[in-house]
Amino acid sequence: MKVHVFKSKEMIDQEVATLIVSKINAKPNFVIGLATGSTPLGIYQELISLYQQNKVSFKDVTSFNLDEYVGLEKMHPQSYRYYMNHHLFSKTDFNVENTFFPGETSENYDLLIASKGGIDLQILGIGGNGHIAFNEPGTSFDALTHETLLAHQTRLDNSRFFNSLEEVPTKALTMGLGSIMCAKEIILVATGLNKAEAVKSMIEGDINVNCPASILQNHINVHIYLDEDAASLLEGN
Template sequence: MRIIVVENYDEMSKKAALMIASQVMLKPDSVLGLATGDTPSGMYKELINLYGKKEVDFKEVRTFNLDEYYGLDRENSQSYYKYMMTNLFDNININTENINMPDGMAKDVNAFCDLYENKIKTLGGIDMQVLGIGGNGHIGFNEPNVNFEAQTHLVELDEQTIEANSRFFESIEDVPVKAISMGIKTIMNSKKIILLANGLNKADAIERAVKGKINPSIPASILQLHNDVTIIIDKDAASKL
């Protein structure tokens, strides 16, 4: 596990973007695992800038998103599909057929999850997976006490997660209580992992993920067992290390 401590959010975003760009330059048809939320949005802006300068080409890249709210249509302004299209995909030259995201409206969720897993495996697995971390230590939407052996599955969202995400909705009642998420096993099968975190509100989770015992109560702690993890955090998020 490699830990890079940077001054601020902008530096974190730039370093993460350069790592992804380097991956794509070395392997143009890379399979990228992508995350959503406030944390990676700056990274996506940097990738768009690199693309605009013709320093990286996404035309052969394949992507799989970590998660999606269950019960939200893709055109809902708060869907992760909408987030990804707005924050990245609409601004680069990726082939839309190479974009894969969980379907929050899937009628047969178990069948969809199996298909998602099988497609990842068919493409040879994820080359580089981007993660954020929740205040409760979740990665993807894998909440505390998750089964470490789980693959892509339907999850019940933790109250802390619902409250944290309510800032994106008109009221907390509008926040979906379920999501489709890659499982811990899916994430751990990625060849490389980048975890991003910034702010004092992530310091406890980072400390427990990096220094604590490997325990399902802190899902991110399992990353200690992966052989190629880079954690990029600002000084505030690193303040308890």
């Protein structure tokens, strides 16, 4: 793991977006793994800005999203397909036919990823309990894309996007930890004091299913981007 600490989330967003653009410009048919939630929003805004400046084209890029709720229509305002359309795809030249989500195709998601040459770069966030995507504590490190029950804390965290906790789906389809580990490169972004404990467990703790993100210690090409708050509990920080 290579850990990069920045003074602000804005600096991280700019750094990661610039890195993504350089990789796409070097390989136009780049395959990227995308995340949702609040963590990547700034990165997507920076990508839109760079696109508007004619510094990148996404027309030949293929994307695979990490997860999707079970039971929401594709265009439900809280579906992750809607999120990506609203926050990135519709504001750039992504070819929507080259954007994929779990559950939208009858084809096995992991085989579909493999058929596109695998994911060149996977973007991740981390939950307060150490989950990545919807891989909650206790998930097998070998799991591929699967349906999972959402932990109460995860539903509580996500309820801010819904009118009430009752509206938050109880299940989701998610790329498994085994799927994520197949990416050629991984960037994980974490900001804020509320992520500091999970970040410490991920980087300095034992590799343990109780902190799903700890499996990233075994990946050969992982970059962790943190602000000072998220890095505050790391030794030597």
